[in-house]
Amino acid sequence: MPNPEGSFIWYELMTPDPDSSKAFYDAVVGWTIEAQSSAPGGAIDYRMITRADGGNVGGILKLDQAMQDHGARPMWLGYLYAEDVDARVAAIGADGGKVLMPPHDAPGIGRFAMVTDPVGVPFYLMNPTPPEGREDAASDVFSVDQPQHIRWNELSTTDPDGMIDFYTRHFGWNQEGEMDMGPLGKYCFLQHAGVGIGAVMPKMPQQPISAWT
Structure with missing residues (x-):
């Protein structure tokens, strides 16, 4: 695809x-x-x-x-x-x-x-499996600017550095840029194929588990 x-x-x-x-x-x-x-x-x-x-x-x-x-x-x-x-x-x-x-x-x-x-x-x-007759069909569920699409993917995790390394190695993502949240840690931006797709951040104490949202 x-x-x-x-x-x-x-x-x-x-x-x-x-x-x-x-x-x-x-x-x-x-x-x-x-x-x-x-x-x-x-x-x-x-x-x-x-x-x-x-x-x-x-x-x-x-x-x-x-x-x-x-x-x-x-x-x-x-x-x-x-x-x-x-x-x-x-x-x-x-x-x-x-x-x-x-x-x-x-x-x-x-x-x-x-x-x-x-x-x-x-x-x-x-x-x-692509639709019949549309073998070159692409998914458009994610969009940076269109309404009602998914716009951002955020990973809250107990191991931000380790998971940045994991996902960038396995899926060809990049990590460039970050926002300092003070005692809450760093909010690290993710890119894929030149597009900002989300970020990785430390899991907050009130969150029950590490998760993608």
Whole structure:
């Protein structure tokens, strides 16, 4: 796909209450979230998030009781583009990350996996299947200036320096520029393919876990 390796190409909200999420985000952001699941087969409850221009932002996965019993909790997750998902998973595992969901294929969707960085923050890796007849289609879920797109990706972590090193090595990102937050530490900006995509900062004491937001 035309997106550079390591791009954010999809976003997913995991929640036990997608109806409340729909009411909130439709009103606050102006998205239109499906009222019912559109996932084929009915095995999971997955609802698409649509922008006013007709494009997608991502999806909402309902956390059923079994998922929660296995440790899944409400959070936003990003999907990073990996041309070779298996190789990327192996490299991350060898570098201190963990594999939460091994690489597998979803018909018509693509090959993907869920991993963590060495601190334990989860994210997806994905090589999507392009729409038929649009093999050069690119993801536009992230935009620095368009409304209702994702604009910023922020990692709060107990090891900012280590995770800056981890993500820049594995995904071709850059880290240039920072904002001194005094006793709270440094807010370090991230770039990818010449575009500012977000930042890394120390986890604040009131945050329960390190996480991407």
